[in-house]
Amino acid sequence: MNGKEGIWAYTPTKERIIKVALKLFSRKGFKGTTIKDIAKEVGITEGAIYRHFASKEKIIYFLITTVSRELEELIKEKVFIRGSLKEQVKSLIETLMRYAFEKPDSFRFLTVYHILRENGFEKRLPGGLILENFKRAYMRGELKVSPEVALSVAVGSVERAFILWEMGLVNLPEDRFIEELQETVVSALC
Amino acid sequence: MNGKEGIWAYTPTKERIIKVALKLFSRKGFKGTTIKDIAKEVGITEGAIYRHFASKEKIIYFLITTVSRELEELIKEKVFIRGSLKEQVKSLIETLMRYAFEKPDSFRFLTVYHILRENGFEKRLPGGLILENFKRAYMRGELKVSPEVALSVAVGSVERAFILWEMGLVNLPEDRFIEELQETVVSALC
Amino acid sequence: MNGKEGIWAYTPTKERIIKVALKLFSRKGFKGTTIKDIAKEVGITEGAIYRHFASKEKIIYFLITTVSRELEELIKEKVFIRGSLKEQVKSLIETLMRYAFEKPDSFRFLTVYHILRENGFEKRLPGGLILENFKRAYMRGELKVSPEVALSVAVGSVERAFILWEMGLVNLPEDRFIEELQETVVSALC
Amino acid sequence: MNGKEGIWAYTPTKERIIKVALKLFSRKGFKGTTIKDIAKEVGITEGAIYRHFASKEKIIYFLITTVSRELEELIKEKVFIRGSLKEQVKSLIETLMRYAFEKPDSFRFLTVYHILRENGFEKRLPGGLILENFKRAYMRGELKVSPEVALSVAVGSVERAFILWEMGLVNLPEDRFIEELQETVVSALC
DNA sequence: TATGAATGAGCTTTCATTCAT
DNA sequence: TATGAATGAAAGCTCATTCAT
Numbered sequence: 001m002n003g004k005e006g007i008w009a010y011t012p013t014k015e016r017i018i019k020v021a022l023k024l025f026s027r028k029g030f031k032g033t034t035i036k037d038i039a040k041e042v043g044i045t046e047g048a049i050y051r052h053f054a055s056k057e058k059i060i061y062f063l064i065t066t067v068s069r070e071l072e073e074l075i076k077e078k079v080f081i082r083g084s085l086k087e088q089v090k091s092l093i094e095t096l097m098r099y100a101f102e103k104p105d106s107f108r109f110l111t112v113y114h115i116l117r118e119n120g121f122e123k124r125l126p127g128g129l130i131l132e133n134f135k136r137a138y139m140r141g142e143l144k145v146s147p148e149v150a151l152s153v154a155v156g157s158v159e160r161a162f163i164l165w166e167m168g169l170v171n172l173p174e175d176r177f178i179e180e181l182q183e184t185v186v187s188a189l190c
Numbered sequence: 191m192n193g194k195e196g197i198w199a200y201t202p203t204k205e206r207i208i209k210v211a212l213k214l215f216s217r218k219g220f221k222g223t224t225i226k227d228i229a230k231e232v233g234i235t236e237g238a239i240y241r242h243f244a245s246k247e248k249i250i251y252f253l254i255t256t257v258s259r260e261l262e263e264l265i266k267e268k269v270f271i272r273g274s275l276k277e278q279v280k281s282l283i284e285t286l287m288r289y290a291f292e293k294p295d296s297f298r299f300l301t302v303y304h305i306l307r308e309n310g311f312e313k314r315l316p317g318g319l320i321l322e323n324f325k326r327a328y329m330r331g332e333l334k335v336s337p338e339v340a341l342s343v344a345v346g347s348v349e350r351a352f353i354l355w356e357m358g359l360v361n362l363p364e365d366r367f368i369e370e371l372q373e374t375v376v377s378a379l380c
Numbered sequence: 381m382n383g384k385e386g387i388w389a390y391t392p393t394k395e396r397i398i399k400v401a402l403k404l405f406s407r408k409g410f411k412g413t414t415i416k417d418i419a420k421e422v423g424i425t426e427g428a429i430y431r432h433f434a435s436k437e438k439i440i441y442f443l444i445t446t447v448s449r450e451l452e453e454l455i456k457e458k459v460f461i462r463g464s465l466k467e468q469v470k471s472l473i474e475t476l477m478r479y480a481f482e483k484p485d486s487f488r489f490l491t492v493y494h495i496l497r498e499n500g501f502e503k504r505l506p507g508g509l510i511l512e513n514f515k516r517a518y519m520r521g522e523l524k525v526s527p528e529v530a531l532s533v534a535v536g537s538v539e540r541a542f543i544l545w546e547m548g549l550v551n552l553p554e555d556r557f558i559e560e561l562q563e564t565v566v567s568a569l570c
Numbered sequence: 571m572n573g574k575e576g577i578w579a580y581t582p583t584k585e586r587i588i589k590v591a592l593k594l595f596s597r598k599g600f601k602g603t604t605i606k607d608i609a610k611e612v613g614i615t616e617g618a619i620y621r622h623f624a625s626k627e628k629i630i631y632f633l634i635t636t637v638s639r640e641l642e643e644l645i646k647e648k649v650f651i652r653g654s655l656k657e658q659v660k661s662l663i664e665t666l667m668r669y670a671f672e673k674p675d676s677f678r679f680l681t682v683y684h685i686l687r688e689n690g691f692e693k694r695l696p697g698g699l700i701l702e703n704f705k706r707a708y709m710r711g712e713l714k715v716s717p718e719v720a721l722s723v724a725v726g727s728v729e730r731a732f733i734l735w736e737m738g739l740v741n742l743p744e745d746r747f748i749e750e751l752q753e754t755v756v757s758a759l760c
Numbered sequence: 761t762a763t764g765a766a767t768g769a770g771c772t773t774t775c776a777t778t779c780a781t
Numbered sequence: 782t783a784t785g786a787a788t789g790a791a792a793g794c795t796c797a798t799t800c801a802t
Contacts, residue, residue, distance in 0.1 A: 238761070240797095425766070526741075536731065537727060618783050
């Protein structure tokens with residue numbers, strides 16, 4: 001084994017570029033982040049970036065693909081596996097919130113959909129998957145509201161909650177914040 | 191009097207610049223929009239922009255101030271005037287949604303908080319006002335959940351709802367969509 | 381009249397860019413000439429170039445089109461109008477040589493077909509026209525040799541003659557050089 | 571002895587670099603060809619090139635020296651050895667044309683004098699040798715035209731003939747094309 | 761008010777070259 | 782000999798801004 005397998009086969013430098021780009025793109029946007037910014041924070045020169053990515057666009061494409069897939073897998077694995085809708089919604093809120101707290105750059109990157117919009121990736125957000133699931137639950141009569149409203153409430157609440165948290169406007173402990181959000185959304189949808 | 195006083199003393203051209211800038215900034219971001227883009231869509235040359243605004247930054251400052259104040263006034267006028275929390279929340283959802291449908295560029299501009307963040311305006315979003323109101327309701331025992339969660343659910347849901355709508359993913363008529371969202375959020379918070 | 385008509389409607393600056401680009405491209409090639417080189421010799425900054433041409437490629441496209449058309453027109457007007465093949469060949473040599481001496485940058489630009497080749501314009505050289513003419517003369521039995529050989533001798537001789545001249549290797553007066561070349565080529569082909 | 575002596579001591583890899591460089595330089599020019607282009611076509615990495623040549627310039631210097639010497643030797647050996655001018659000219663055309671067909675990259679490289687000019691090698695073309703020879707023939711009264719015109723016709727015709735051939739514009743068989751060119755040039759000069 | 765040419769700084773990208781392995 | 786990551790300078794191009802008209 002040489003430490004290079006599958007999608008994780010990039011070198012430490014490439015990995016660092018990815019992490020820094022994720023952070024900067026999610027905070028300053030695609031146009032607002034320069035290759036120089038990334039290079040400086042990675043500790044290499046601008047030219048060196050191009051040994052790992054053919055263009056700035058390729059970096060964001062890679063990030064969009066990788067990060068949205070990561071969250072999708074997480075949702076499939078943790079949320080859709082549950083039996084009742086109630087448990088699914090509870091798990092969805094928890095999964096999204098935990099993801100946001102653990103990987104704030106990734107979550108912010110996906111949330112700040114402006115970045116994605118700039119690059120024509122709107123529909124790749126995991127939103128599509130969740131919407132489909134809500135539609136099925138709606139057919140089965142388990143969902144109190146229409147799928148579109150359910151998605152808006154479930155996902156929108158988490159997104160705003162994370163922004164408030166990042167702004168330092170939340171006076172509750174992390175776990176309590178998540179719990180309350182879970183209960184609130186569950187009570188609204190199920 | 192010639193119809194031009196104070197800050198509202200802009201000429202039709204200035205007005206057109208503002209409208210176009212709002213549209214473009216809200217869609218392509220601050221850095222993603224060039225003075226040339228704006229000038230072209232307004233139908234003037236780049237230099238002419240500078241007859242009306244001293245710099246690109248001044249344009250976005252003007253927009254942030256104007257648009258956020260407009261929504262604030264609307265909320266004060268339509269929402270905070272209501273008696274019960276239930277009616278306030280119902281009115282908040284309706285007001286935000288109607289605003290979003292009537293002035294999508296303005297709403298998108300405020301929502302895509304990335305743009306604001308780029309320009310250090312995070313805290314000027316009307317969120318602050320609503321949060322204060324929720325805090326008071328919480329003190330009075332009218333709010334079932336903590337103010338932070340309430341704000342997240344109320345505002346986040348509307349933001350996501352608008353995005354879904356813009357993406358063409360909503361299969362309900364406008365009024366029905368708003369009504370359902372109202373009921374859902376009210377049932378969750380009050 | 382405002383000094384702007386037809387294809388010559390470019391500003392003095394644009395005209396200067398064209399002249400300088402022609403000179404530099406013909407001497408140092410397309411890749412060997414930088415926008416900075418051109419800008420410096422024109423006496424403006426690099427950015428200013430782009431107000432007149434959208435890209436470096438657009439400059440060479442313009443030159444290829446303009447210069448090759450110019451020579452084509454000249455040939456149509458001075459050469460093809462003649463009656464006998466003998467007179468046509470005499471006129472061809474004279475026209476090409478005079479053009480080369482009067483507009484060395486243009487002639488060199490067309491001759492150094494490497495530049496054209498780099499840009500996929502091989503077939504736009506006036507060679508095509510002349511070849512067609514030789515083919516018709518060959519059919520009529522006026523041409524002693526095959527059209528391909530005739531073209532090679534006629535055009536190739538002039539091209540080489542010009543290079544020798546530019547290298548300072550020719551010890552004849554201009555007119556005598558042209559005359560001798562005329563006689564030689566005519567005697568070979570007719 | 572190991573088969574590696576003097577300037578010819580290059581390994582197979584070095585030989586491949588030379589061949590590829592000759593091909594690419596002759597087609598895309600010196601500036602238009604990158605070390606990466608060469609490396610890729612040779613099948614090695616960019617760094618490896620520098621094991622064989624100290625710089626990009628050294629490669630083209632080597633090529634100019636080697637290729638022009640090769641053609642010079644050929645001309646000395648095949649052309650100047652002949653008795654009469656007529657036979658010399660016939661042989662010159664044949665030698666150049668055969669060389670062009672057998673080693674098109676080499677001939678194109680020498681012909682596209684633009685490349686040489688970029689590198690200050692103008693006068694090293696075998697043209698000098700041939701011109702000297704024509705001058706002597708002129709003194710002896712064997713040459714009908716001045717040496718400069720003779721060189722222009724003899725060499726220019728071959729150069730143009732090769733270009734036409736490469737463009738696929740020649741409808742004669744190779745041998746017939748050469749023969750006709752020989753006869754035409756001989757009849758013009760002798 | 762408006763134009764449009766120009767500036768100058770900064771951007772993305774390229775590329776010859778170096779160097780540790 | 783060869784690799785491949787990295788450098789650093791320079792390339793083409795963009796863009797906010799200025800200014801003469």
